[in-house]
Amino acid sequence: MALETRLSDATIRRLSMYLRTLESAHQQRIRTVSSQYIAAENKITAAQVRKDLSYFGAFGRRGLGYNVLTLMTSISKLLGLNRTWNVALIGVGNIGRALVAYEGFRNRGFNIKLLIDNDPDKIGTKVNGLTIQSPKDAELFYKEFEIAITIISVPAHSAQAAADLAVQAGCRAILNFAPVTLQVPQNVFVRQENMAYEIESLSFFLTNKKM
16 A cells, blocks of 8 residues: 555644654754654654654664654655655735745745736736746646646635646646635645634634633
8 A cells, every 4th residue: 555545644744743843953953852852842642753653664763762863854755855846836816926935935845936827917927036827828837847736826716727727737736725625636636725714713712712
């Protein structure tokens, strides 16, 4: 069974959390950490940390903990962060422009190479040195820039069309910022980033918090 079929989204997200913990420890010149240390930093149990890491082999040694640099490098490789990925962004509105300017993507090796928008007033203009292209030329530019990931930041009513465009162009990984569930083929991976849902969750906890 392929590794990705055995891992839950929650496990993969925790790996990202562990990586940030290790990077922080590395910056502090900490050489080894225990599962208890990683767990405490992420407010989970040490048993959960050990279970997550056990999917990928034995990284640590009982009584000695994990070598920070070795584990950090291993998790980066597991997450595919040891290489670069070319990214297309569909929808160059306020959120889209903020994402183009976000340094965190570049720092992780995610390079936005292609901007697409259907607004005639935007097509041909530039954002951060990138020319906004028309959707009708999408397939050509996807191939030219070898796009691996698509970010969708369009209104809900346009999101499915944007996803269809990306899939038609051969993209198999989508990060969707639109508040709608996308219908895509089974071999296309979609991750949902819905800020409205997240802030509604905070509202729920504030509303139901016991004083």
